[in-house]
Amino acid sequence: MSQTVDRALSILPLLAQGPADLGQVAERLGVHKSTALRLLRTLHEHGLVYRQQDQRYRLGARLFALAQEAVENLDIREIAHPHLVALNEEIGHTVHLAVYEEGEVLYIDKVESRYPVRMYSRIGKPVAITVAAVAKLLLADLPEPERRALAAKLDYPPYTPRSTPDAAAFLKELATVREQGWATDLGGHEESINCVGAPVRGADGRVAAAMSVSAPNVVVTAEELLTLLPLVRRTADAISRDYSGKDRT
Amino acid sequence: MSQTVDRALSILPLLAQGPADLGQVAERLGVHKSTALRLLRTLHEHGLVYRQQDQRYRLGARLFALAQEAVENLDIREIAHPHLVALNEEIGHTVHLAVYEEGEVLYIDKVESRYPVRMYSRIGKPVAITVAAVAKLLLADLPEPERRALAAKLDYPPYTPRSTPDAAAFLKELATVREQGWATDLGGHEESINCVGAPVRGADGRVAAAMSVSAPNVVVTAEELLTLLPLVRRTADAISRDYSGKDRT
């Protein structure tokens, strides 16, 4: 829509792959060096780009700061956090909160061990969308056509023998999840890790986020983990109530 | 330098504070709504901005992806990582790697517990620059005038009674660090946490990064932690050798 901005922003993913010098940037953008220079300068002023000693450019620190701030200000996250902590204190296992956004599933909070330590361990990383319990919950609620379209264009990496093999199996799984209102990942991503998850719903009844509890099966067998399901669902419902209660001003 | 891009980028920090609608964005930018709309659209196309159901804009997922990729591609980080893991395996405590960039200190890697789990727990967050061992190491190596200027404009929050109180004390501490070639943070940030750190130097001898080992003093007393210093320095030196050896193509 805006050519200048479009060009400037195209520089970011380009630099994400690794540092580049002015010439390279100009070439890959298909513009004159002087143009690239001015764009880079502007990005630099905003801290999105950094110039290292060898004069090459790479992504700058502000980017991290922005990403961080953005996560912290997600209202669902803010509302959910105390609930996650409470659940974690009760059962001790790792608790995740995730949202769906334009074809991706993102972890936006995580509580682990006994401390309320926030490790945004996987933020930005492609979540194992075809197997993670939270992903199933989020995708199961998409409108039919969108869900089909997405399922069709996904890859189905065989992380383990139990991973979802293809679109057909995935859609079937999603139907189940949709119906039962909760989801699991039993060794679908990593052989020894099981998860149980439940959806958080907004005022409109649609799934706004999903939470899950994960534990390695050396600590808890899958069956034992499933006994926690009522607790997980209760927590998710509590978050839903909080979330749909107050309107987000 | 480039007005259009400048305006577009100004939207990001604005949205980082929380979602905003078109009117608010336009007003805070001081431009017409239609202008703001086009800028937001462009940002949206690049995934930097996301539009929620209520039509308000907030920062988008791509931002996280970019930040993540950027961190993973930092060459120092890549080189240092195996060393950090090795050190961690030997001593068991948390190991951090940090760099300095335009007035800020950033953690770019962390190894904790026995697993090589990467938790970018603090990336983007303002590091406690006045007390952290890694910050001292990085700032101690700045050219004199820059160091003074920076020290003068910093805040000196009294996290604990042992925190660096003011610029004078900080500069003195930096001088010590510079001379001895290592640094500590003994309860300066959190009462019960101690750190020991050492610098990583590039081919030009300047400090390119800094690493530290942290442990709560319920586990290890400050004195015991200091006995690890030789090991820490050896690791830092090993990284320095690796780093200055190969030129970064």
Place this chain on the structure above:
DNA sequence: ATGGGTGTTGCAGTATGTGCAACACAGGAG
């Protein structure tokens, strides 16, 4: 129905970004 509040579109004018060409500066080769 009616009104105020949004977000959206097409358009004309010109501010703004563009590419060029010349310059500055470095490092390497001879």
Place this chain on the structure above:
DNA sequence: CTCCTGTGTTGCACATACTGCAACACCCAT
């Protein structure tokens, strides 16, 4: 030491592409 090639940088004239306007579309509340 000098030349030379490869960088990054600057000033400028041109016209592209961005801007603000005003009119429209839409939704919700009154």
